Amino acid sequence: MASTASSAIKGAADILSLYFPIIGAVKLVVGEIYQIYENAECNKELCVIMVDRVKTAECSMDKIVRSIEKNKEDFHKKSYYKAFEKFKNILIQIRDFTKSVSKLKGYKKFLNATDVKNKYDHLTKEFDKCMDELHFAIDVSSAMDRELEAERVDKALEEVEQMLANLGDKVDTIAEDVGFIKAQITKQIDVHAKRIDPNELGDPMVQTTKGSVIKKIYKSAIDVACKPIKGQNENELAILGKLGQSPRILYFYGQSYINNNNVMVSEWAERGNLRELYDKFDIPWTRKIQIAKDIFQGITFLRTVNIFHHDIRCENIFVLRDLNVKIGNFKCAREVNGVSTNLSSLVTNIIRWMAPELIEKYKRDPSKHKNESVYTINCEMFSFGMLMWELCYEKLPYESWEYIKISDHVLTGERENIFEGKFKTFDEQQIQLEFIKIIGEAWRHQPELRITVPTLSLKLEELSRKYPIPPDAPLLLKDKELDLDGQKSQNRNQTLKESLLPKFDDDPEEIIEEEDIIIPLEVGTEMHKKKNYQEAWNCFKQNAELGNPAAKFWxxxxLHYGYHVEKDPIQARKLFKEAADDHNHSESQCRYAVSLLGDLNKESNEDIKDKNRKEIIRYFELAAENSSKPNVDAMYYLGDIYVNGKLKVHKNKERGVNYLRLASNSNHERASVLLKKLSG
Known part of the structure; x- marks a missing residue:
């Protein structure tokens, strides 16, 4: 909460602490928008357009935040700080809009395609305004781009309108069927793994084993690895059943039974894992780019199917005969929304690649596992940065260090040493420097500042285009042929580590004052519960001015009840409608309908009264059937309306009773009373 005395925020580090919660919220909303697009039932094209815009903005935001030293004057400006908050709020509205138009049932909240297009135009206009204020680069700025985009939107809306017209009243039933089918498919994939007849697994010409893994020939043609199934492999089998589509994931053929053991049958990696490869050979730099790109494509695929690997390191990257690489070992993996994997028993093995926030979790009490949402895509990015370091220098991070030493080192913001190698060609030197930049951006201490999936994907694509593998290049080099860290040189290069870590100097011209700090809306609602109405009003007003739809409801x-301010029912109704439309806020939808209902008898014009009756029923239905939080009061009102034929609707007792039962089941007293009357 802001202090009463105004004072300037001191230091860029303090400035950043103001931005971190906003940046974190932006990342969360962006992820939700991607997820909505992936699960869209209709209007896929419109969702693509929104995702493209959001993706571009996210990349631009990351770039500007990472180069805060160059942009520090902007970050200290009050207007810039508030523009960032507006950016978050407009993304929330884009998320809610995209969610609505992506589902047949949600699309019904709009009156028609024109209503959708108007809402889209409003959001994109506000979005572009935010981008300009924040100096974010936008790829859709030209008139031609906007014209083509508008045509795509119109076409997408025409298709959905035609679909709805063809389906008529069947929309709700079909939407439910689609959800049911998706659930059944997911369940089937998770539960069943293909059983392979042991007779289909023959012996190779030369018997080969790697530890407990045995090489076999599947269907007389395919080299496979047979690994004994133990208790810890059950989750791995469930995860592997989903991953057959990606060429960057070690292919899982199914389960079988050999040598008195249940085994999982997977693709055979002739050259072992990536750590074993770099222990035997030096890997040419152009090939390292390809390897890093292929691994990251695998991680990106896992992200699209909502799976975290949890153990990204060279030892879990498997190398085929042709040096193609694939991600394997999914025993620690889990679905994004699943129960967090307990890594307590493995921390001593994987701490070298573990993000600081995860180390902190296990350091608090490594013997206890709490289902905290600590592991995010940012943890996976940190691990990938450490894998890049391992690939860059072809050795284990923090080699010979003990668990406690690594833990304390990383938690204080320290990282592995970065040295510049000695190279025969300029290109090799430049490739290592590009690797170093990526490593520095991936292992930042603050999770929200780490390089993002889209940004890193673009960087690796650009590197592979700029430095392709020459056709006459050797596949691998002799071990220790390359001077990767300059140690072979008598004058070893100075560490580059300091240049990678962010430096924040105090800025003598701070502009943001403490009184300007945006109080989170959740804090305002707590103030309201404690009857601190003046401070709560200030919080709601501050957030509403920055475009927060939920703050508009408050x-x-x-204004409706006269807390701290004079009652103003007209302005209250306007704000309820804005929150209802911009945020799909169910209580606002209900209260807007109630406010219209209260004034219905004051209107003498029958045409306006008919229009308002339809508006009242529409908003009650939006509130009662709200996908995020169905409103119980709206269910009661609809039940009363349909049972008694109010607002000039045709009586529909069955529909009305259904609404009343739903409300009664949620302990709505008036609905329960009305149901008893009807049954008596």
Whole structure:
């Protein structure tokens, strides 16, 4: 909360601490928008357009935040700080809009395609305005781009309108069927793994084993690895059943039974894992680019199917005969929304690649596993940065260090040493420097500042285009042929580590004052519960001015009941409608309908009254059937309307009773009373 005395925020580090919560919220919303697009039932094209815009903005945001030293004057400006908050709020509205138009049932909240297009135009206009204020680069700025985009939107809406017209009243039933089918498919994939007849697994010409893994020939043609199934492999089998589509994931053929053991049958990696490869050979730099790109494509694929690997390191990257690489060993993997994997027993093995926030979790009490949402895509990016370091220098990070020493080192913001090697060609030197930049951006201490999936994907693509593998290049080099860290040189290069870590100097011209700090909306609602109405009003007003739709509801609520301010029912109704439309806020939808209902008898014009009746029923239905939080009061009102034929609707007792039962089941007293009357 802001202090009463105004004072300037001191230091760029303090400035960054103001931005971190906003950046974190932006990342969360962006991830939700991607997820909505992936699960869209309709209007896929419109969702693609929104995702493209959001992706571009996210990349631009990351770039500007990472180069804060160059942009520090902007970050200290009050207007820039508030523009960042507006950016977050407009993304929330884009998320809610995309969610609505991506589902047949959600699309019904709009009156028609024109209503959708108007909402889209408003959001993109506000979005572009935010981008300009934040100096974010936008790829859709030209008039031609906008014209083509508008045509795509119109076409997408025409298709959905035609679909809805063809389906008529069947929309709700079909939407439910689609959800049911998706659930059944997911369940089937998770539960069943193909059984392979042991007779289909023959012996190779030369018997080969790697530890407990045995090489076999599947269907007389395919080299496979047979690995004994133990208790810890059950989750791995469930995860592997989903991953057959990606060429960057070690292919899982199924389960079988050989040598008195249940085994999992997977693709055979002739050259072992990546750590074993770099222990035997030096890997040419152009090939390292290809390897890093292929691994990251695998991680990106896992992200699209909502799976975290949890153990990204060279030892879990498997190398085929042709040096193609694939991600394997999914025993620690889990679905994004699943129960967090307990890594307590493995921490001593994987701590070298573990993000600081995860180390902190296990250091608090490594013997206890709490289902905290600590592991995110940012943890995976940190591990990939450490894998890049391992690949860059072809050795184990923090080699010979003990668990406690690594833990303390990383938690204080320290990292592995970065040295520049000695190279025969300029290109090799430049490739290592590009690797070093990526490593520095991936292992930042603050999770929200780490390089993002889209940005890193572009960087690796650009590197592979700029430095392709020459057709006459050797596949691998003799071990220790390359001077990767300059140790072979008598005058070893100075460490580059300091240049990678962010430096934040105090800025003598701070502009943001403490009183300008945006109080989170959740804090405002807590103030309201404690009847601190003045401070709560200030919080709601501050957030509403920055475009937060939920804050508009609270302003409307205060204006409706006269908390701290004079009652203003007209302005309250306007704010309820804005929150209802911009945020799909169910309580705002209900309260807007109730406010219209209260004034219905004051209107003498029958045409306006008919229009308002339809508006009342529409918003009650939006509130009662809200996918995020169905409103119980709206269910009761609809039940009363349909049972008694109010607002000039045709009586529909069955529909009305259904609404009343739903409300009654949620302990709505008036609905329960009305149901008893009807049954008596």
């Amino acid at each position: 302003l409307g609520y205060y």
